[in-house]
Amino acid sequence: MSTVSLVHSHPCKTCHISDVCLGSNLQQSNCRLTNAHRIYHRKNTLFSAGDEFLGIYVIRSGSAKALAPSQSGDEHISKFHFAGEIMGLDGFANGHHSKSIEFLETSSICFISVNEINILLKNSDDFNQRLLKVMSSELIANSAMSICYSVYTREQRLAKFLLDLSTNFIDRGQSGSEFLLSMTRTDIANYLGMAIETVCRVLGKFQEKGIIDINQRMITINQVSALTNCLYGTDYLHSPEVNNSKLDLYRASA
Amino acid sequence: MSTVSLVHSHPCKTCHISDVCLGSNLQQSNCRLTNAHRIYHRKNTLFSAGDEFLGIYVIRSGSAKALAPSQSGDEHISKFHFAGEIMGLDGFANGHHSKSIEFLETSSICFISVNEINILLKNSDDFNQRLLKVMSSELIANSAMSICYSVYTREQRLAKFLLDLSTNFIDRGQSGSEFLLSMTRTDIANYLGMAIETVCRVLGKFQEKGIIDINQRMITINQVSALTNCLYGTDYLHSPEVNNSKLDLYRASA
DNA sequence: CGGCTCTTTGACCTAGTTCAAAGCGCGTGG
DNA sequence: CCACGCGCTTTGAACTAGGTCAAAGAGCCG
Numbered sequence: 343m344s345t346v347s348l349v350h351s352h353p354c355k356t357c358h359i360s361d362v363c364l365g366s367n368l369q370q371s372n373c374r375l376t377n378a379h380r381i382y383h384r385k386n387t388l389f390s391a392g393d394e395f396l397g398i399y400v401i402r403s404g405s406a407k408a409l410a411p412s413q414s415g416d417e418h419i420s421k422f423h424f425a426g427e428i429m430g431l432d433g434f435a436n437g438h439h440s441k442s443i444e445f446l447e448t449s450s451i452c453f454i455s456v457n458e459i460n461i462l463l464k465n466s467d468d469f470n471q472r473l474l475k476v477m478s479s480e481l482i483a484n485s486a487m488s489i490c491y492s493v494y495t496r497e498q499r500l501a502k503f504l505l506d507l508s509t510n511f512i513d514r515g516q517s518g519s520e521f522l523l524s525m526t527r528t529d530i531a532n533y534l535g536m537a538i539e540t541v542c543r544v545l546g547k548f549q550e551k552g553i554i555d556i557n558q559r560m561i562t563i564n565q566v567s568a569l570t571n572c573l574y575g576t577d578y579l580h581s582p583e584v585n586n587s588k589l590d591l592y593r594a595s596a
Numbered sequence: 597m598s599t600v601s602l603v604h605s606h607p608c609k610t611c612h613i614s615d616v617c618l619g620s621n622l623q624q625s626n627c628r629l630t631n632a633h634r635i636y637h638r639k640n641t642l643f644s645a646g647d648e649f650l651g652i653y654v655i656r657s658g659s660a661k662a663l664a665p666s667q668s669g670d671e672h673i674s675k676f677h678f679a680g681e682i683m684g685l686d687g688f689a690n691g692h693h694s695k696s697i698e699f700l701e702t703s704s705i706c707f708i709s710v711n712e713i714n715i716l717l718k719n720s721d722d723f724n725q726r727l728l729k730v731m732s733s734e735l736i737a738n739s740a741m742s743i744c745y746s747v748y749t750r751e752q753r754l755a756k757f758l759l760d761l762s763t764n765f766i767d768r769g770q771s772g773s774e775f776l777l778s779m780t781r782t783d784i785a786n787y788l789g790m791a792i793e794t795v796c797r798v799l800g801k802f803q804e805k806g807i808i809d810i811n812q813r814m815i816t817i818n819q820v821s822a823l824t825n826c827l828y829g830t831d832y833l834h835s836p837e838v839n840n841s842k843l844d845l846y847r848a849s850a
Numbered sequence: 851c852g853g854c855t856c857t858t859t860g861a862c863c864t865a866g867t868t869c870a871a872a873g874c875g876c877g878t879g880g
Numbered sequence: 881c882c883a884c885g886c887g888c889t890t891t892g893a894a895c896t897a898g899g900t901c902a903a904a905g906a907g908c909c910g
Contacts, residue, residue, distance in 0.1 A: 410739050410740075410742075410743060412743060412747075413827075413828040414828070418742070418743045418746065418747065420739045420742055420743075431732055431735060432732055432735055432736050432739075433732065434725075434728040434729055434731070434732035435729055435732035435733040435735075435736050436729075436733075440736045440739065441739065460721075463721075463724055464721070467714075467717075467718070470717055470724070471688075473728070474688040474727070474728075474731070475688055475689055475690075477688070477728070477731040477732070477735065478685060478686055478687070478688035478689035478731070479689040479690075480735055481685060481686055481689075481731065481734055481735065481738065482686055482689055482694045484735065484738040484739070484742065485664050485674045485686075485694065485695065485738070486664075487742055488664075488672070488674055488738070488741055488742060488745060489664060489666060489672045489674075491742060491745030491746045491789065492672065492745045492788070492789025493666075493672065493789060495865075495866090496865080496866070526887090526888065526889090527888070527889060527890095528888080528889095534746070535745065535746025535747060536866075536867090537866070537867055537868075538888095538889080539866090539867075539868080539869095539889095539890080539891085540865090540866060540867075541889095542889065542890055542891080543866095543890085543891080546890080546891090558875080558888095558889090573667075574667040574668070749897080749898090750897080750898070780855090780856065780857090781856070781857060781858095782856075782857095790898075790899085791898070791899050791900075792856095792857080792858095793857095793858080793859085793898090793899080793900085793901095794897095794898060794899075795857095796857065796858055796859080797858085797859080797898095800858080800859085812856095812857090812906095812907080
């Protein structure tokens with residue numbers, strides 16, 4: 343099993359996200375990847391729609407948004423990316439990216455070139471399986487988003503958004519109940535397919551009910567159960583006489 | 597390069613969809629696949645959400661719908677599948693299918709088992725690349741659907757739906773302007789995230805304008821340009837004084 | 851012919867958009 | 881240190897696209 347060639351490099355085995363990273367199997371072969379640790383800042387672009395597909399990118403820290411261009415000129419945010427996720431998988435289809443990636447905050451990025459990918463595919467069954475797994479998972483996540491767009495109310499969309507963020511943070515060892523949003527309300531509205539005013543109103547309603555506290559970009563989720571109920575249960579929000587402890591109880595027994 | 601083992605089999609090189617099929621590279625190795633040519637009928641199920649991932653399925657003829665279950669009990673149609681397409685790619689993520697597949701009409705299916713996939717991945721770079729390509733393309737198509745759900749009006753959704761169907765039929769060598777819908781209005785409504793009544797009304801409007809003719813499940817598209825205008829242009833439908841030849845002209849020069 | 855599923859049409863109603871305007875926090879320059 | 885401007889957020893009021901409800905037509909099969 344050959345070692346991937348390298349220039350400016352960083353051994354995967356010492357990377358702090360190696361346990362979630364697609365490339366973590368590379369530890370075994372003590373491989374190093376070129377271009378690791380490149381830093382980008384807010385509003386920087388990783389690549390643009392139409393750019394040649396040079397490789398895939400692992401986000402080590404920070405966050406970014408994936409923008410799909412539309413004929414009408416404006417762009418649709420198709421995904422927010424967080425640490426551990428892979429960006430650029432859309433490039434396999436035809437050698438060009440169909441979306442752009444723009445960072446929301448200072449972020450550290452690890453690059454795996456097409457050449458390196460091909461070598462890894464040839465030499466590592468594990469890498470091969472992981473890549474398929476990642477792409478398959480993305481397909482499933484997309485399906486979930488489609489359902490969100492096509493049948494959820496705006497309240498449900500925001501509930502799902504907050505819950506997804508929360509589990510995302512938990513997965514990365516951070517607090518799932520208190521975190522900072524790296525995106526603007528406008529970004530959220532765009533991503534969820536609703537008007538920015540509605541985002542504000544719904545978040546306001548959640549806060550009124552005591553389900554969350556929101557201060558600028560700082561979010562505290564007080565009652566996860568109320569959010570899951572909003573998503574899956576019958577209209578919890580429209581029966582204000584039900585108190586919160588009951589909701590929590592209901593969830594625990596469900 | 598080894599040959600894939602087989603039981604009841606059919607050589608890929610003689611398959612009528614070999615030029616669009618993922619497995620067509622297998623021609624080179626003169627491989628055969630097990631379980632080829634299994635026939636399913638309307639309302640038959642290929643697999644259900646939660647079922648173990650045994651392999652992927654190529655649809656040789658006919659059509660099917662992919663159903664994503666939701667907590668509320670009802671199902672969302674996440675995709676219609678036609679000849680040449682691969683079904684079951686969602687299984688790579690965790691070894692189980694997240695969606696069900698139900699046939700819309702009598703269909704012929706070719707099965708490629710997990711075992712065969714792994715052998716192919718090991719022995720054929722081409723297969724490997726194709727599989728990534730197919731999944732990446734699916735990711736891109738999903739993004740397009742997300743935009744459709746999140747920002748398009750119901751008219752635009754139906755325009756996109758008809759145009760997509762049309763190009764689909766053309767790709768398979770059939771007429772893109774006259775074809776039979778294999779799905780019900782209810783299916784279309786579910787897929788596009790709208791009420792069935794709205795589907796009827798919009799289709800009725802398209803017909804009134806002379807853009808399409810629709811008779812039961814039989815569709816004739818008279819003016820592709822009007823549909824693309826509906827999708828991308830400014831509100832064509834609300835300026836009835838513009839006649840169709842002008843629209844066609846506009847499109848040709850665009 | 852009766853019962854079935856699927857489709858169409860009409861009338862009403864509401865969730866969510868659009869438009870308008872004001873509040874608010876933060877960085878920059880004087 | 882303050883004032884100004886700018887990007888972002890919030891809130892209110894009016895409007896509408898599209899959903900829901902209801903009922904009737906239309907093909908199809910035993």
